[in-house]
Amino acid sequence: MVCPRCVKAVEDLARQMGLTGAQVELGILTLPDGVREGKSLDQKKLEELSNRLHVLGFELIDSQKARLIEQIKKEVIFLARKADGEKPKENLSLILSKKLHVDYNHLSALFSASEGQTIEKYHIAQRIEFVKELLVYDELTxxxxxxxxxxxxxxxxxxxxxxxxxxxxxxxxxxxxLKRKF
Structure with a gap:
């Protein structure tokens, strides 16, 4: 989930499925403790959630590695879309390592093995996608x-x-x- 419309779509789905108390933010659907402990989300309902998310173009991530990769993507997208006119005081590797509390070498190896590109190249690609968006809006030089x-x-x-x-x-x-990539 990388935009407010995506968050809204997942919030609506959670509400439709009766997952009360679910919180949605960019990239993460957090279920209340009772739901996570299996009190109201049995295997059948979990499969239904997964299938309905898939229809919306999302996927349910259930492995720690996949979650970490999604967290990396979320942070990189956030950083790429930051448009405050200031250059970050720390480099990308240090920012990610601090934010995710994981050694950057581990993050980098995991991301590269999974995504087939480095975190840095992914960051540049996300920044350029944002530049494309701004160019299409035609409000800034x-x-x-x-x-x-x-x-x-x-x-x-x-x-x-x-x-x-x-x-x-x-x-x-x-x-x-020219189509933008999401």
Whole structure:
């Protein structure tokens, strides 16, 4: 779940299934203690939840490794979409390690083995997706976008954009029918 509409869809599903007290935030559905202890969520209901989530385009994650990978993705997406004009004071590896309380080498190896790319490349891809979104909205110039996202310069953003998409930012802006990846 990476957007407010996704959160709303999962909240509605939890309500429809009678999972009262369920809390939903980006990437996480937290069930109340009674539900997690199996008092109201038997195997059949768990399968139904999994199937209904699948219909919405989500999946139920039940392994610790998969949960950790989803937490990494959630944090990276949050960081990629942070547009406060300041460059982070700490590097990505330190931020993730502190936030998830796991050694970065372990996070990196786990993520790379599972996703087939490094956390850094995933972070860059997410930042570029956000840049695409901002370009499509056409409210900010490329210079403003670069500043808001903490890039060292517009040239750096332009080079990274071209490397990831194969297009210049101005060309992308002109062909608004290009599909974004979610």
């Amino acid at each position: 490329l210079s403003q976008i670069a500043f808001n996202l903490g890039y060292s310069s517009t040239a750096h953003l332009s080079a990274q954009f071209k490397k990831v998409t194969g297009l210049t930012a101005s060309h992308f802006k002109n062909i608004k029918d």
